[in-house]
Amino acid sequence: MASVKEVPCLEVRHVRKSFWSSNRQVDVLKGIEMSVAAGQLTMLRGRSGSGKTTLLNLMGGLDRPSEGEVIFRDRPFHQWSDKRLTVVRRREIGFIFQSFALLPLLTALENVELSLRMAGIPRAEWKERAAKCLDLVGLTKRANHRPFELSGGEQQRVAIAKGIAHKPFLLLADEPTAELDTNMAARMIGVFREIVEKEGIAICMTTHDSTLWGAADVVYQMVDGRIVSE
Numbered sequence: 054m055a056s057v058k059e060v061p062c063l064e065v066r067h068v069r070k071s072f073w074s075s076n077r078q079v080d081v082l083k084g085i086e087m088s089v090a091a092g093q094l095t096m097l098r099g100r101s102g103s104g105k106t107t108l109l110n111l112m113g114g115l116d117r118p119s120e121g122e123v124i125f126r127d128r129p130f131h132q133w134s135d136k137r138l139t140v141v142r143r144r145e146i147g148f149i150f151q152s153f154a155l156l157p158l159l160t161a162l163e164n165v166e167l168s169l170r171m172a173g174i175p176r177a178e179w180k181e182r183a184a185k186c187l188d189l190v191g192l193t194k195r196a197n198h199r200p201f202e203l204s205g206g207e208q209q210r211v212a213i214a215k216g217i218a219h220k221p222f223l224l225l226a227d228e229p230t231a232e233l234d235t236n237m238a239a240r241m242i243g244v245f246r247e248i249v250e251k252e253g254i255a256i257c258m259t260t261h262d263s264t265l266w267g268a269a270d271v272v273y274q275m276v277d278g279r280i281v282s283e
């Protein structure tokens with residue numbers, strides 16, 4: 054029987070992505086082949102502008118490839134309607150954006166609860182699960198603070214708690230440790246490892262930080278819209 058680590062959660066096949074900008078075509082992704090397995094931490098590294106965020110957006114169904122396929126849990130994500138994509142994204146995928154995407158009027162706990170609400174989790178489960186996720190990122194004492202009362206690093210940790218609260222199959226994170234100091238970044242990667250190992254979810258994150266690559270199961274290096282090593 055295949056172990057959970059061998060099951061691809063997401064496959065990217067022959068993917069190309071181009072944008073039109075100032076009347077010319079810009080080819081950002083030039084034939085990407087990769088996969089992200091359940092129970093593994095996958096990292097995407099590469100210089101600024103190499104196409105990491107564009108690829109992450111396609112993986113999460115936030116955008117569609119110009120060519121090629123994105124297969125999420127054996128389903129052709131790239132062919133789906135926006136409506137169907139939205140439902141699956143809310144329930145089955147977690148996102149951690151560079152901009153945190155926290156709502157300013159809600160407390161840390163309420164921000165985490167919001168992703169449970171969006172995922173259709175019964176209300177009775179919100180408080181306990183949200184508190185557990187804040188505990189996981191070391192923010193129990195800040196649960197009732199609003200984003201403006203938190204440091205950049207603390208806001209980033211709330212965003213991580215929010216991304217994992219609804220137990221997604223796939224967590225996509227764009228530079229999730231960018232605002233954190235070295236110790237806290239290492240701690241967050243420890244949390245990610247715990248999540249992949251204990252909950253069997255797949256995480257794919259981008260990072261420039263070479264000190265973190267050793268914690269990944271797989272590291273893909275991107276150069277100018279291509280993956281050059283694995």
Ligand SMILES: Nc1ncnc2c1ncn2[C@@H]1O[C@H](COP(=O)(O)OP(=O)(O)OP(=O)(O)O)[C@@H](O)[C@H]1O
Pocket residue numbers: 072073074079081099100101102103104105106107108
């Ligand atoms: N909507 C768009 N229209 C035109 N060009 C775009 C668009 N989105 C991205 N690009 C271009 O694609 C290239 C790759 O961008 P992307 O954000 O994917 O890189 P990145 O590797 O994530 O960079 P960073 O590490 O700085 O976030 C850049 O040159 C960017 O200007």
